[in-house]
Structure formats: structure tokens, C-alpha cells
Amino acid sequence: MLNVPSQSFPAPSSQQRVASGGRSKVPLKQGRSLMDWIRLTKSGKDLTGLKGRLIEVTEEELKKHNKKDDCWICIRGFVYNVSPYMEYHPGGEDELMRAAGSDGTDLFDQVHRWVNYESMLKECLVGRMAIKPAVSKGLSHEVEEDFSVRVVENVGKIEIVLKKKETTSWKRLGHPLENHNSLIPRKDTGLYYRKCQLISKEGVTHDTKLFCLMLPPSAHLQVPTGQHVYLKLTITGTEIVKPYTPVSDFLLSEFKEPVLLNNKYIYFLIKVYPDGLFTPELDHLQIGDSVSVSNPEGNFKTSQFQELEDLFLLAAGTGFTPMAKILNYALTNIPSLRKVKLMFFNKTEDDIIWRSQLEKLAFKDKRFDVEFVLSAPTSEWNGKRGHISPALLSEFLKRSLDKSKVLICICGPTPFTEQGIRLLHELNFSKDEIHSFTA
Numbered sequence: 001m002l003n004v005p006s007q008s009f010p011a012p013s014s015q016q017r018v019a020s021g022g023r024s025k026v027p028l029k030q031g032r033s034l035m036d037w038i039r040l041t042k043s044g045k046d047l048t049g050l051k052g053r054l055i056e057v058t059e060e061e062l063k064k065h066n067k068k069d070d071c072w073i074c075i076r077g078f079v080y081n082v083s084p085y086m087e088y089h090p091g092g093e094d095e096l097m098r099a100a101g102s103d104g105t106d107l108f109d110q111v112h113r114w115v116n117y118e119s120m121l122k123e124c125l126v127g128r129m130a131i132k133p134a135v136s137k138g139l140s141h142e143v144e145e146d147f148s149v150r151v152v153e154n155v156g157k158i159e160i161v162l163k164k165k166e167t168t169s170w171k172r173l174g175h176p177l178e179n180h181n182s183l184i185p186r187k188d189t190g191l192y193y194r195k196c197q198l199i200s201k202e203g204v205t206h207d208t209k210l211f212c213l214m215l216p217p218s219a220h221l222q223v224p225t226g227q228h229v230y231l232k233l234t235i236t237g238t239e240i241v242k243p244y245t246p247v248s249d250f251l252l253s254e255f256k257e258p259v260l261l262n263n264k265y266i267y268f269l270i271k272v273y274p275d276g277l278f279t280p281e282l283d284h285l286q287i288g289d290s291v292s293v294s295n296p297e298g299n300f301k302t303s304q305f306q307e308l309e310d311l312f313l314l315a316a317g318t319g320f321t322p323m324a325k326i327l328n329y330a331l332t333n334i335p336s337l338r339k340v341k342l343m344f345f346n347k348t349e350d351d352i353i354w355r356s357q358l359e360k361l362a363f364k365d366k367r368f369d370v371e372f373v374l375s376a377p378t379s380e381w382n383g384k385r386g387h388i389s390p391a392l393l394s395e396f397l398k399r400s401l402d403k404s405k406v407l408i409c410i411c412g413p414t415p416f417t418e419q420g421i422r423l424l425h426e427l428n429f430s431k432d433e434i435h436s437f438t439a
């Protein structure tokens with residue numbers, strides 16, 4: 001790949017002789033041949049000063065590195081620290097300095113298009129240019145990077161508040177970028193992942209933890225009630241993706257202060273299976289490590305709550321996760337609601353997620369009741385026992401009024417959910433009255 005020069009230096013066909021457009025060469029100092037450069041790159045010396053770490057470079061950061069002894073250049077989105085290469089550059093230092101601290105792609109293409117710079121400068125790679133939020137690029141003037149987004153979920157209105165960098169009056173707003181002034185059906189957009197940072201990880205039960213992730217700056221992700229996202233990790237070189245349902249901090253906030261600022265953070269209740277593929281890796285992450293989070297998916301719609309009077313939630317194990325947001329939404333947004341009941345199936349008392357929070361909520365809000373059912377309780381357990389069954393369901397699913405509008409949500413291990421749906425049909429609940437969360 002590299003054009004290694006022969007004894008006669010520079011070799012007749014070497015990159016250092018092939019001058020494009022009559023470009024002049026400068027004499028190189030002794031010990032600064034291409035071969036010497038290759039030796040240096042293979043020596044293991046830290047040429048970027050970053051100890052092999054790759055970083056995301058903002059335009060502001062790139063601009064700062066514009067001196068001979070600290071010179072970064074961007075070529076096709078990749079940023080290189082070319083200072084160590086200065087004395088080896090056949091075109092001379094001044095030519096390289098023309099692109100110092102900036103995007104040198106055009107300059108490079110004029111004179112070096114054929115040079116395999118990716119390989120030549122491999123050891124000088126600092127990282128990739130950070131992708132700027134697209135909104136600032138089509139605008140006629142610069143805006144602050146930090147902007148706020150308000151989403152009015154029930155009407156679908158999205159308000160983006162941008163702040164001008166300079167308080168001048170704008171003659172025009174700007175122009176839409178390619179594909180920006182268009183609507184794409186959500187099913188065609190594909191999954192987009194953003195890198196989030198692990199902020200905290202706290203035990204909730206013996207095997208379930210609450211993970212708090214922080215969204216990257218200026219990212220906005222609002223996961224609708226009843227929907228899930230995909231988390232992505234690279235495990236032994238392969239990208240692994242699994243679905244998880246964010247929980248609201250509403251049950252949390254009862255007991256934990258201060259609550260972290262909403263919209264910047266996303267919480268997950270995740271059970272760690274010691275022999276699982278994904279969850280042990282997630283559990284091994286350190287605070288500050290990153291996890292990729294996709295945009296939301298799912299077919300639950302809050303319109304199913306319209307005029308709702310009785311809401312019944314059937315959850316098993318971590319199948320509780322969609323119920324956490326549903327509970328919050330229903331109790332705060334549905335004026336017609338008379339009763340919300342949660343039947344929560346677990347193996348033992350130790351497996352119950354947020355038990356005391358749920359009991360306190362039931363105490364505080366008279367519309368809400370919770371019943372725990374255990375399949376493997378100790379002899380001291382006075383509550384309900386067993387698995388989902390016709391007897392348990394018919395007793396639990398009592399309408400508050402004869403013809404009240406009902407919705408039943410069910411989530412848990414697939415066989416649990418499938419059996420539950422069968423039993424609900426046998427109890428004459430219609431398809432429209434049941435929402436099941438399945439894989």
C-alpha cells in the first residue's frame with residue numbers, strides 16, 4: 001500500500017517525486033525520508049499525544065490546533081495531528097500549514113489525491129469530526145449549540161427554541177438542507193443510535209438494577225409511554241442489540257432527591273441474568289462508559305386511554321417496566337379514570353421491583369391498588385400465590401361500573417403473556433380491551 005522508496009531517494013515512482021501541477025518540493029533534512037517516516041510510525045511512539053485514544057473533534061477544537069508544533073488537519077471527516085509529519089512532508093511545512101486547524105480536504109485533493117494518506121497518517125489519527133446539529137447549518141447565521149426542544153405529545157407539536165450567537169437582525173432564516181424539508185414515514189427512517197453515558201447504576205432488587213444514562217449534548221429523546229428503545233453494546237467485537245423499556249422517574253422521585261433534570265437522562269430497570277449475553281456486559285460497565293441508545297419503537301398508543309374508566313395492569317418480573325410509565329400517565333392525564341389496578345407476578349418477595357414505592361402510591365392515591373402474586377413464596381407469605389389463572393383474574397378484573405370502559409395491559413415472559421391473553425378472551429374481554437407487550 002505504501003510507496004516505500006528504494007536506495008535512490010526519492011525513488012523515480014515515489015510519492016515524493018510525482019508532483020502534481022508542477023508542485024515544488026522542498027529538500028528534506030537528513031533522516032526525514034518516507035522510509036524514516038514509516039520507521040517512526042512503526043516505532044510505537046505516541047504520535048498524536050492521545051495514547052491511542054480516538055476523540056470526537058469539534059470545529060472549535062480543530063481551530064485551536066493551528067501551530068507547527070500542534071497542527072491538526074481534517075481530511076474527509078478524519079482529523080490528523082500532522083505535527084510529527086511536518087519535517088517528512090515532501091511539499092514542505094508551509095504547504096501543510098495552509099490547512100492547519102481546518103478542513104484540508106480540498107487542498108489535499110488538488111495536490112495529493114492519489115496519496116494513500118489513511119495509511120501514511122494512520123498513527124497520526126486523532127479522531128473524527130463531531131457531527132454538528134444539522135439545524136445550525138442551514139440557517140443564515142450561527143446559533144448557540146445548546147437549544148431547547150419542547151414536545152407537546154398529545155397534539156404532536158414540536159417547538160425548537162434556538163438562540164442567536166450574535167444579537168443582530170437576520171434578513172432571512174436560511175435554507176432547508178437536502179431532505180430536511182420533507183416528511184419521512186417513521187417506518188422508513190431506520191434506527192438511529194446515539195451514544196449515552198452511564199451516570200449511575202443502583203441495585204433495586206438482588207438481580208435488578210436501575211441504570212441512569214445521560215444523553216449526549218443537544219440530543220433530544222423522548223420515549224413515548226409504552227414504547228421501548230434498543231441498547232447496543234459491542235461484545236467481543238460484535239454489536240449486540242436488545243430492547244429495553246425506559247421507566248419514568250415518577251416512582252423514584254417520591255424517595256430520591258434531588259431528581260436529575262428530566263429529558264437529559266433516561267432510566268432503565270434491568271434484570272441481570274448471570275448467564276445472559278447482554279446484561280452481564282451492561283452490568284460490567286463503569287460510570288462514564290457509553291452505551292448506544294436507539295430511537296423509540298412500539299405499538300402502544302396513549303389514545304387507548306381516551307375516556308378510560310378502569311385500567312388493569314398484569315405484569316410478571318421485568319414485565320413491570322412498561323407499566324411504570326403507564327401508571328404515571330394514566331394517573332396524571334386521564335380525568336375519566338376511576339380505578340387503576342396492578343397485579344404483579346414474581347417468584348419471591350425479594351424479586352418485587354419497587355414494592356414499597358407501589359404500596360405508598362396505593363396509600364396516597366385512592367384510585368390505585370396493587371396486588372402481589374408469588375409463585376415461589378416462603379411459608380410466611382400471606383398474600384396471593386401461584387401463577388396467572390382464571391380464578392385470580394376473574395376476582396381481580398372487576399369493573400368499577402357495570403359498563404365501564406376498560407383497558408388491560410399485560411407484559412412478562414412470552415408464555416405468561418400468551419396464557420394471560422387466552423384467559424382474558426375466555427373471560428369475554430375483547431381484543432380492543434387488551435394490550436399485550438410482546439417481543
Ligand code: FAD
Pocket residue numbers: 228242243244245246268269270271272273274275276277278279280318321438439
Ligand atoms: P439472554 O442471553 O437472552 O438470556 C436470558 C436468560 O434466558 C438467561 O437466564 C439464559 O440462560 C436464558 N436463555 C437464553 N437462551 C435460552 C434458551 N434458548 N432456552 C432457555 N433459556 C435460555 N428486560 C429488562 O430487564 N428491562 C426492560 O425494561 C426490558 N424491556 C424489554 C422490552 C421488550 C420490548 C422486550 C422484547 C424485552 C425487554 N426486556 C427487558 C428483556 C431484554 O430485552 C433481554 O431479553 C434481557 O435483558 C435478557 O438479555 P440477556 O442477553 O442478558 O440474556
Ligand code: NAP
Pocket residue numbers: 228245271316317318319320321322345346347351374375376387388411412413414415416419437438439
Ligand atoms: P421471572 O422472574 O422469571 O418470572 C416472573 C413471574 O412470571 C414468576 O412468578 C414466574 O413464575 C412467572 N412465569 C414465568 N413463566 C410463566 C408461564 N409460562 N406461565 C405463568 N407464569 C409464568 O421473569 P423475568 O426474568 O423478570 O422475565 C421478564 C420477561 O418479561 C422477560 O422475558 C422479558 O423479555 C419480558 N419483558 C418484555 C417487555 C416487553 O415490552 N415486551 C418488557 C419488559 C420485559 P415461575 O416461578 O414459575 O417461573
